[in-house]
Amino acid sequence: MQTLTFQPLNPQIFAPYGDIVSPEMGEKITVNDGMATRFRDLANVELNGDNTRTLISIFRSEPFELPIKISMLERHPLGSQLFCPLCARPWAVIVADDDHGKPTNLKAFRLDGKTGINFKPNIWHHTLICFEETSEFITVDRDGDGNNLEEYYLDEPMMLVDSL
Amino acid sequence: MQTLTFQPLNPQIFAPYGDIVSPEMGEKITVNDGMATRFRDLANVELNGDNTRTLISIFRSEPFELPIKISMLERHPLGSQLFCPLCARPWAVIVADDDHGKPTNLKAFRLDGKTGINFKPNIWHHTLICFEETSEFITVDRDGDGNNLEEYYLDEPMMLVDSL
Numbered sequence: 001m002q003t004l005t006f007q008p009l010n011p012q013i014f015a016p017y018g019d020i021v022s023p024e025m026g027e028k029i030t031v032n033d034g035m036a037t038r039f040r041d042l043a044n045v046e047l048n049g050d051n052t053r054t055l056i057s058i059f060r061s062e063p064f065e066l067p068i069k070i071s072m073l074e075r076h077p078l079g080s081q082l083f084c085p086l087c088a089r090p091w092a093v094i095v096a097d098d099d100h101g102k103p104t105n106l107k108a109f110r111l112d113g114k115t116g117i118n119f120k121p122n123i124w125h126h127t128l129i130c131f132e133e134t135s136e137f138i139t140v141d142r143d144g145d146g147n148n149l150e151e152y153y154l155d156e157p158m159m160l161v162d163s164l
Numbered sequence: 165m166q167t168l169t170f171q172p173l174n175p176q177i178f179a180p181y182g183d184i185v186s187p188e189m190g191e192k193i194t195v196n197d198g199m200a201t202r203f204r205d206l207a208n209v210e211l212n213g214d215n216t217r218t219l220i221s222i223f224r225s226e227p228f229e230l231p232i233k234i235s236m237l238e239r240h241p242l243g244s245q246l247f248c249p250l251c252a253r254p255w256a257v258i259v260a261d262d263d264h265g266k267p268t269n270l271k272a273f274r275l276d277g278k279t280g281i282n283f284k285p286n287i288w289h290h291t292l293i294c295f296e297e298t299s300e301f302i303t304v305d306r307d308g309d310g311n312n313l314e315e316y317y318l319d320e321p322m323m324l325v326d327s328l
Binding site (some may be wrong): 033037043055058059062138139 | 228
């Protein structure tokens with residue numbers, strides 16, 4: 001089985017797939033009489049289609065252990081999807097390019113627990129992968145009419161490994 | 165100076181002011197092949213007025229120590245505002261009723277670091293109060309045209325105290 005390893009995350013490499021939700025990425029504004037800093041506009045929340053609203057949820061995920069067999073990716077044609085860890089524990093994101101409706105060129109990133117991710121609409125990604133302990137994430141995505149979920153089972157599953 | 169003490173938070177008492185953002189409050193759905201639970205639709209994100217979009221920010225706040233002099237409340241006429249702690253440290257929320265444009269009947273709640281809050285549009289509230297250490301919160305509020313901030317300096321400031 002082909003292996004998939006982690007690569008360093010940076011805004012340039014992630015830009016085609018979405019936003020890195022981190023204080024470092026935002027416009028910095030002092031607020032609250034100097035008691036707080038607002039790091040503003042960290043993600044482009046996109047809600048397309050009819051009767052949309054911004055949907056707030058919390059995902060509670062069981063931890064994974066490497067290596068992980070990667071069999072399926074999904075995408076949301078009508079809206080972005082943001083995940084931000086609530087527990088400061090490491091997690092991982094896998095995205096892929098699209099080739100005529102099939103995910104291709106998978107990329108894996110390991111994230112610290114202080115960094116969130118916002119997937120653009122229609123970007124292939126793996127479901128939530130966290131490590132160490134049961135972990136919670138706040139999510140911001142789309143509620144609305146229409147089918148907003150597409151799943152693709154890989155012709156050849158890959159194995160996500162720590163390093164080669 | 166009049167004192168303000170904390171009262172127990174529960175969904176009924178907070179309902180006029182907004183949502184409690186906590187797994188306990190949502191519809192519970194098993195997702196990701198059984199590896200995760202989605203607690204769905206935890207807050208009513210409201211974006212009123214023109215040219216609106218959902219705005220994602222991170223607030224980094226310095227900690228407060230009780231007692232705290234409460235001099236000013238604010239409200240956002242055109243949109244809701246959600247705060248969710250990213251660091252599992254305790255924080256506090258103060259809301260108030262409105263009496264012809266003036267905040268009245270202040271209520272203070274102490275929250276654990278696993279509970280967020282979404283203020284409805286136009287609800288008087290104090291700016292972010294966290295304790296112990298510099299703490300980060302993800303916020304979901306409104307970007308758009310028009311003035312979305314109103315501030316009111318209390319005729320008689322109050323002192324938020326731990327207990328009487």
